[in-house]
Amino acid sequence: MPATRPGDWLDPDSGLGMGLDDVEPGTFNSTIPTDRYTCPDYAARERDAIWMRTWQIAGRVEDLPKPGDWKKYDILDQSFLIVRGKDDVLRGFVNACRHRGNALCIAETGNAKRGFLCQYHLWSYDLEGRLKGLLRENLAGPIDKAENSLLAASVDTFAGFIFLNPDPEAVSLRDYLGADVVELLEPYNIEKFTTVMDVTEAIECNWKVVMDAFEEGYHINGIHPQLLQVLHINPKTARYRFFENHSVAMAPFEVTGAGAQEQVEGMLALPETFPGTVAVIPRFQELLAPYQDEDGKVTFPDDVTPRALLQQATREVLTGMGLDVSGLTDSQMVDNQGWVLFPNYFMTVRAGECHVIMSRPHPDGDPNRCIWHVASYMYVPEDFRDAVRAEPIVVDTPGSHKYFEALQQDYEQMPRQQKGLRNDRLDHMSLVKEEVVIAHFHSVVDRFMGDPVSR
Structure with missing residues (x-):
């Protein structure tokens, strides 16, 4: 039947x-x-x-309700940031400044309404990970801002959970879970x-x-x-x-x-x-x-x-x-x-x-x-x-x-x-x-x- x-x-x-x-x-x-x-x-x-x-659960959607809300997810020696953008989209980034690799965030969670600021040399990034400014930019030399955005990690949500995959080229979360898994869990x-x-x-x-x-x-x-x-x-x-x-x-x-x-x-x-x-x-x-x-x-x-x-x-x-x-x-x-x-x-x-x-x-x-x-x-x-x-x-x-x-x-x-x-x-x-x-x-x-x- x-x-x-x-x-x-x-x-x-x-x-x-x-x-x-x-x-x-x-x-x-x-x-x-x-x-x-x-x-x-x-x-x-x-x-x-x-x-x-692999896709790993890094938190709940309710953890990041407002634009600028972010949380850190660490796996072994790798550290990532998940942030809610002004467009309400959750994104993931490697927790490292593109200048000299300084960790952008040390705390577990916080809010960055104006984006992320590296405390080492004051490079700044918006909530979409784009490099927006750097200290004494007029003297910095040929720094291509478009080529120095934060490095992306794959982020998606299902059943109220935030999933992160360190691989920016990962298959979609829905494909990783599979249609049957999604269908069986959604009614809850x-x-x-x-x-x-x-x-x-x-x-x-x-x-x-x-x-x-x-x-x-x-x-x-x-x-x-x-x-x-x-x-x-x-x-x-x-x-x-x-x-x-x-x-x-x-x-x-x-x-x-x-x-x-x-x-x-x-x-x-x-x-x-x-x-x-x-x-x-x-x-x-x-x-x-x-x-x-x-x-x-x-x-x-x-x-x-x-x-x-x-x-x-x-x-x-x-x-x-x-x-x-x-x-x-x-x-x-x-x-x-x-x-x-x-x-x-x-x-x-x-x-x-x-x-x-x-x-x-x-x-x-x-x-x-x-x-x-x-x-x-x-x-x-x-x-x-x-x-x-x-x-x-x-x-x-x-x-x-x-x-x-x-x-x-x-x-x-x-x-x-x-x-x-x-x-x-x-x-x-x-x-x-x-x-x-x-x-x-x-x-x-x-x-x-x-x-x-x-x-």
């Missing part, structure tokens, strides 16, 4: 998604060499093969979400350890036992779609075999891990009330489930708040879809909220360290956005910031894995079938790195 909405790929009858058994053995990497996590030479190759060639209206958490911190592991950790649910029983009350990753019901560079996976937000009472109690506890459900729970309780006795025990007829009531409550609440969820299926009301956008972006998204993990190499180039960036975005009516919008937090003292429970557990686990990966005799990791998203991710790494596919 043809899909009527992008989210219908989850239906096994749609023919669009894959179950785990549909992935033929050997399709993707299952044996991953450990030197890609620990070897300085491999990390140096990644710089040119991956980081200088993520561009209307507001930042409610934004934390950046150096962590003692390779950037790919972070990506791997969030690309599978195989570790939930070991690291996040509290989530088993509301989420059971059942390989038989998980669905996947794999694209050239990216992927999406979904496991139903339910506990297989749990009774109705257990499911209800788990759903009522959702706000502890998924803050977007705070607004939904009161309506869920209203829909639940006719099925509860005076002691709160629930009894449902065969055609009613706690999951269906939560889906209904979510759709009603978000619609009432002004978010268009008409393009989303009932599953997308409650089920987190896990997206991997290569190279370094992982997002779980459901109607009205998404949670993002990004990782990038540490600026010092040490493959045993990286920068991880965790952020959450929620739909909030416009009148309340300023009240809930979170300011960026940069953690300088390791361990000083406490994340919500599940994220804290991952934060503590990842450096432990890196310690093990550094053992010389451990030359590879062996993935199980459930870790197919990791396997696909590393197949993309292999392709960008020009390495033969290992299996």
Whole structure:
């Protein structure tokens, strides 16, 4: 049956998604060499093969609302500026004066209504990057202003995120994402979400350890036992779609075999891990009330489930708040879809909220360290956005910031894995079938790195 909405790929009858058994053995990497996590030479190759060639998320559009607003984006030893022009267009430039290479901006963000001024010799540039003036210009000699504009980097936006590619000749962002990815993500209206958490911190592991950790649910029983009350990753019901560079996976937000009472109690506890459900729970309780006795025990007829009531409550609440969820299926009301956008972006998204993990190499180039960036975005009516919008937090003292429970557990686990990966005799990791998203991710790494596919 043809899909009527992008989210219908989850239906096994749609023919669009894959179950785990549909992935033929050997399709993707299952044996991953450990030197890609620990070897300085491999990390140096990644710089040119991956980081200088791919689109990376550098912020949110809401970060730069006014002409002249700019922010800095650094990747390894490269520094870039993203600025909103007077024509409202976002542009990217290498953060270096064309005179003698002085960094134009040292702070993380600011406003340059009149353009950029190099503090070294007072060369100035407008918001379109054109060289406008220089100190004692009449004595400067044959300086061609047109040939000395700021060096461009590719910048574009999607879903409210600002993307940057260091390569000025990069394929368009839409082509890099692919039409299918764009179609599947657009109905969430993520561009209307507001930042409610934004934390950046150096962590003692390779950037790919972070990506791997969030690309599978195989570790939930070991690291996040509290989530088993509301989420059971059942390989038989998980669905996947794999694209050239990216992927999406979904496991139903339910506990297989749990009774109705257990499911209800788990759903009522959702706000502890998924803050977007705070607004939904009161309506869920209203829909639940006719099925509860005076002691709160629930009894449902065969055609009613706690999951269906939560889906209904979510759709009603978000619609009432002004978010268009008409393009989303009932599953997308409650089920987190896990997206991997290569190279370094992982997002779980459901109607009205998404949670993002990004990782990038540490600026010092040490493959045993990286920068991880965790952020959450929620739909909030416009009148309340300023009240809930979170300011960026940069953690300088390791361990000083406490994340919500599940994220804290991952934060503590990842450096432990890196310690093990550094053992010389451990030359590879062996993935199980459930870790197919990791396997696909590393197949993309292999392709960008020009390495033969290992299996």
